[in-house]
Amino acid sequence: MADKMVLVVDDSRVARMMTRAAIAKLHPTWPIIEAASGEEALTAIALDRPDYVLLDVNMPGIGGMETARQLRSRCPAAVISLLTANIQDPVRHQAGEIGVGFMAKPLKDEALAQFLASELNPS
């Protein structure tokens, strides 16, 4: 499998560190870029085209849900999932409506492996 690029969006540096470590364990050669906010993520995609995006929800600024909406339309080929501690059912439902996945924190290795094995959307 060719190397893919992963974008990790989380306002917590520790959360980004943990997610990065989990991705690197599965795919040591894949490039991983980070953003500390939704705004940073939207800037990052102007420079890089991530194949996979993991996105926190409760963040200062525009927050994860609005970021997901904008990323969904601006990166139609990318596979996007929320990665959030907010496990409330309405958050899962909104993710489905936007067309992004949902993963609960703490991140489980199996769930991450399954997400990173998802086929990219045809562009």
Added chain:
Amino acid sequence: MTDILGDSERDAVTEILNVAIGQAAASLSQLVEDEVALSVPFVEFLSPVTAATRLDEATGRLDSVAVRQRFQSSFSGDILLIFPENKSLDLVRSLLGTALPLDSLTELEQEALLEIGNIILNACLGSLANQLGISIESSLPAYVRGRGARILDSKHPDTELVMFLQVDFALTAKGVQGYLAFVMDIASARHFSAAVGEYVTRIMAG
């Protein structure tokens, strides 16, 4: 104070919170790869001063570090995750592994505790919301350090009673103890109890 909630209402409220705390404990256990032992939760109505004293007694009257989130639905309040200050670094080490040098661990301590709090407190609030079939908004987590009164941050310490629930938990292998606390004012506690009552009625009706 027993007339604020009747016995059956108090029992229902405790049970719903018990399930939510169980969800939080499961998340913590997964995060630090250790078994989490929980005390039995018990809801009390206390003055903020007494609640702070209760917390100080549990923490040996030493400074603690806490992550606090305010939550809002038809009821509102604070949910807190509290650790003795001298144990918080052990917890961060459990989360990030032992490979990091001590100065990096110390630098990351506050951010790591905020992320632990974010996961644990949202697991609890999320379970509560999902059980009751409601939506609960919560603030971003805030980091607090100090004794009970500062951590609980009572707005009117001399007048209001608060619904206070404290659960002691222990990470058995790592020797780390901590506390999870819910604080609501009386009006919110009544709204919360009403939401719980509606939920119980729905369940009983099948």
